[in-house]
Amino acid sequence: xxxxxxxxxxxxxxxxxxxxxxxxxxxxxxxxxxxxxxxxxxxxxxxxxxxxxxxxxxxxxxxxxxxxxxxxxxxxxxxxxxxxxxxxxxxxxxxxxxxxxxxxxxxxxxxxxxxxxxxxxxxxxxxxxxxxxxxxxxxxxxxxxxxxxxxxxxxxxxxxxxxxxxxxxxxxxxxxxxxxxxxxxxxxxxxxxxxxxxxxxxxxxxxxxxxxxxxxxxxxxxxxxxxxxxxxxxxxxxxxxxxxxxxxxxxxxx
Amino acid sequence: xxxxxxxxxxxxxxxxxxxxxxxxxxxxxxxxxxxxxxxxxxxxxxxxxxxxxxxxxxxxxxxxxxxxxxxxxxxxxxxxxxxxxxxxxxxxxxxxxxxxxxxxxxxxxxxxxxxxxxxxxxxxxxxxxxxxxxxxxxxxxxxxxxxxxxxxxxxxxxxxxxxxxxxxxxxxxxxxxxxxxxxxxxxxxxxxxxxxxxxxxxxxxxxxxxxxxxxxxxxxxxxxxxxxxxxxxxxxxxxxxxxxxxxxxxxxxxxxxxxxxxxxxxxxxxxxxxxxxxxxxxxxxxxxxxxxxxxxxxx
Numbered sequence: 001x002x003x004x005x006x007x008x009x010x011x012x013x014x015x016x017x018x019x020x021x022x023x024x025x026x027x028x029x030x031x032x033x034x035x036x037x038x039x040x041x042x043x044x045x046x047x048x049x050x051x052x053x054x055x056x057x058x059x060x061x062x063x064x065x066x067x068x069x070x071x072x073x074x075x076x077x078x079x080x081x082x083x084x085x086x087x088x089x090x091x092x093x094x095x096x097x098x099x100x101x102x103x104x105x106x107x108x109x110x111x112x113x114x115x116x117x118x119x120x121x122x123x124x125x126x127x128x129x130x131x132x133x134x135x136x137x138x139x140x141x142x143x144x145x146x147x148x149x150x151x152x153x154x155x156x157x158x159x160x161x162x163x164x165x166x167x168x169x170x171x172x173x174x175x176x177x178x179x180x181x182x183x184x185x186x187x188x189x190x191x192x193x194x195x196x197x198x199x200x201x202x203x204x205x206x207x208x209x210x211x212x213x214x215x216x217x218x219x220x221x222x223x224x225x226x227x228x229x230x231x232x233x234x235x236x237x238x239x240x241x242x243x244x245x246x247x248x249x250x251x252x253x254x
Numbered sequence: 255x256x257x258x259x260x261x262x263x264x265x266x267x268x269x270x271x272x273x274x275x276x277x278x279x280x281x282x283x284x285x286x287x288x289x290x291x292x293x294x295x296x297x298x299x300x301x302x303x304x305x306x307x308x309x310x311x312x313x314x315x316x317x318x319x320x321x322x323x324x325x326x327x328x329x330x331x332x333x334x335x336x337x338x339x340x341x342x343x344x345x346x347x348x349x350x351x352x353x354x355x356x357x358x359x360x361x362x363x364x365x366x367x368x369x370x371x372x373x374x375x376x377x378x379x380x381x382x383x384x385x386x387x388x389x390x391x392x393x394x395x396x397x398x399x400x401x402x403x404x405x406x407x408x409x410x411x412x413x414x415x416x417x418x419x420x421x422x423x424x425x426x427x428x429x430x431x432x433x434x435x436x437x438x439x440x441x442x443x444x445x446x447x448x449x450x451x452x453x454x455x456x457x458x459x460x461x462x463x464x465x466x467x468x469x470x471x472x473x474x475x476x477x478x479x480x481x482x483x484x485x486x487x488x489x490x491x492x493x494x495x496x497x498x499x500x501x502x503x504x505x506x507x508x509x510x511x512x513x514x515x516x517x518x519x520x521x522x523x524x525x526x527x528x529x530x531x532x533x534x535x536x537x538x539x540x541x542x543x544x545x546x547x548x549x550x551x552x553x
Contacts, residue, residue: 056436061360088438098429100448110447111437160433167437 005032007171007201008053008090013067015045015052017060022048024225026067030171030218035193035202037216037233039209040248044222046205050173053203054090055083071171088115091169095176097156099148099163104131104140107148107159111167126166134162135192154185161192165200172196174204178211190215209249213237221245295531302528305521311529315483315508323522325529327483331400331502332533335479336468338404338498339411340461346408347415348457354416355423356445375413380473382410387477400502403479410474411464418463422456423449454548462541469534472506481507505530 008030015023023045030036030053038046048057055076057063069076076086088111099107108127117123127144131137136158140151148159157177164172174193178186193202193215206212212219213233220230221242229236229245240246305323313324358364386406396402426449434444450457480501488494503511505526512523 054436056432059432059435084438084440086438087436092432092436094429094432094436096429098427098433100430100433101452110434110439114434114437114439114443163433163437 004034006030007032007072008203009068009070009073010053011068013049013052013065013069015048015057015066016064018062022225023052026227028220028227028230030201030203032201033197033199034217035197035204035215036218036220037212038203038205038220038222039207039212040222040228042207043224045225046220046222047175049222049227050175050203050205051092053171053173054087054092056092058083084114088167089169090171090173091164091167093157093161093164093172093174093177096180097153097160099151099156099159101147101149103145104148104151104159105144108162108166111163115167127162130162130166131159133165133196134158135188135195136162152185154181154188157181157185157189158192161189165196169200171201171203174202176205176207179207186211209237221248223248298524298527298531301521301524303525305525306528310522310525314485315503315511323519325483325505325508325526327485328503328505328508328526329529329533330485331479331483332469332504334400334498334502335404335407335475335504336465338401339407339468340464342405343408343411343415343464344457344461347412347460348419350412351416351419351423352445352450355420356441356449371413371416374409375417378473379410379471382406383474383477385409386474390478396499398478398480398482398501399499400479401498403475403502403504404498406474406478407468407471410471411467414463414467415460418460419453419457422453422459425456426452455545458541458545458548462538462545465537465541466534469504469530469537470506472504472510475504475507476510479504479507481511483508505533 006029010026010028010030013023013026013028014021026045026049028049038050040046051057052065053069053076057065065077071086071089075081100110102110105127108130109123112123112126117126128137131140136155139155140159143150148156151159157180161172161177178189181189190211193204196202197217204212204216216233218231219233219236221228221236221240221244223244229240229242231241236245237249240249310324311329312326313322314327315322315324354364354367358367383406386402386409390396390402390405391398394402396405430448430452431444434448435441439447481503482501483503488497509523509526509530512519512526
């Protein structure tokens with residue numbers, strides 16, 4: 001794993017929801033074309049951290065962020081940053097599958113259309129490639145123009161992943177993408193993540209430690225707003241340096 | 255067999271007197287409601303049929319010195335009022351609702367605006383009429399005109415449209431918004447493509463409620479749209495538009511006039527009422543059909 005580039009670099013990140021100090025001095029580099037997992041008990045700040053990477057926290061009233069966030073060296077929080085471009089470059093898949101109440105085709109074509117692609121042929125190609133990329137094409141190819149809400153939860157989530165990759169982001173943030181799914185669907189999405197990491201940098205929040213161990217290259221362990229430990233996944237799970245990490249991954253608390 | 259066994263026995267149905275009485279009472283309540291509604295409708299239908307005829311539907315109202323009794327002019331005026339009021343009030347109301355829920359910072363100002371809209375919806379309609387007659391008649395020099403009436407009615411139905419649309423917008427799941435924003439969609443694009451289509455049902459409901467209020471309104475119209483019931487001749491396309499500047503009494507206003515004159519014209523008041531009932535019924539059925547088709551298309 002030499003020659004790894006840093007995709008997103010964050011330094012001295014502090015985040016407050018009103019009076020609540022939700023993230024404390026986080027320093028973390030997310031590597032290009034790797035899967036980075038964030039683990040930790042509920043309320044530890046891992047989702048908050050993930051959402052601050054594409055400024056989804058801007059939507060939360062009373063949220064204040066300090067520190068530096070660099071995407072390929074560019075400041076994400078600088079004045080004049082176009083958050084629409086930022087979110088095209090850093091896409092997101094949410095905890096609960098949230099396809100729009102429209103057809104599967106329109107769901108996947110939504111992002112490209114937002115960014116100005118109008119040609120039918122081009123959209124057709126993007127939709128097909130994205131659905132193939134999200135390993136759901138074979139299951140939905142005969143009903144592209146049916147409502148996405150008619151799909152199963154697992155299929156919906158893969159359509160959401162297709163929707164995210166349709167705008168060709170550089171980074172995909174996944175906020176517990178399998179927590180609402182059954183084991184079979186979960187497995188499919190985990191396999192999918194392994195295939196997409198050649199093209200994308202993936203950051204994933206998960207409650208499931210086995211999942212982090214199975215799929216990620218790097219793991220960061222969060223606890224009450226602090227990042228306790230960050231390193232290669234193998235190291236974190238086999239030789240944790242911090243006692244608290246060891247306690248968590250061995251299931252002694254959490 | 256002990257006492258306990260009898261109580262636990264599955265075969266024996268325990269009937270309590272209080273249950274029966276309560277059930278009877280509740281049944282009676284709904285029976286009264288149904289009977290009253292049906293009774294009123296039947297009464298109006300029977301009385302209304304007396305003066306009902308094709309002539310009644312196809313000629314304008316009684317006017318001296320002609321011996322004409324009819325409501326065609328009023329039907330057309332009412333349709334004009336409905337269309338113009340909705341054309342004015344729906345965009346403003348939906349726009350205001352979008353602003354209040356999506357753009358305005360939630361705080362004192364939005365609270366005040368919401369409180370004002372709620373108060374506005376509780377004001378008796380005669381006060382809207384009084385205001386409209388001063389504001390649109392005198393200040394805007396619209397005189398008695400369908401336009402003045404429709405603008406007055408627009409103010410009157412705005413609260414309904416705003417509140418209903420707001421509630422509908424609030425029910426759109428956060429996930430839809432996050433999904434769109436997360437793809438880099440600008441806010442207005444997100445609202446237009448995801449939020450509004452998901453709450454079209456609610457917006458339609460607000461429009462239906464508004465139509466009901468417009469068709470049923472009389473107090474706000476007497477001083478604004480006037481009471482004229484003659485038929486305008488539509489000789490050219492321009493007449494269709496200039497009509498809005500003419501006086502035009504609605505069905506309800508005409509009903510009021512027939513009833514006020516009483517005597518032999520009373521039966522025409524009932525015929526007008528029957529026309530109103532049927533109009534409302536038709537509008538409701540149409541609206542239900544539209545809502546059903548929208549919902550079907552979406553699912």
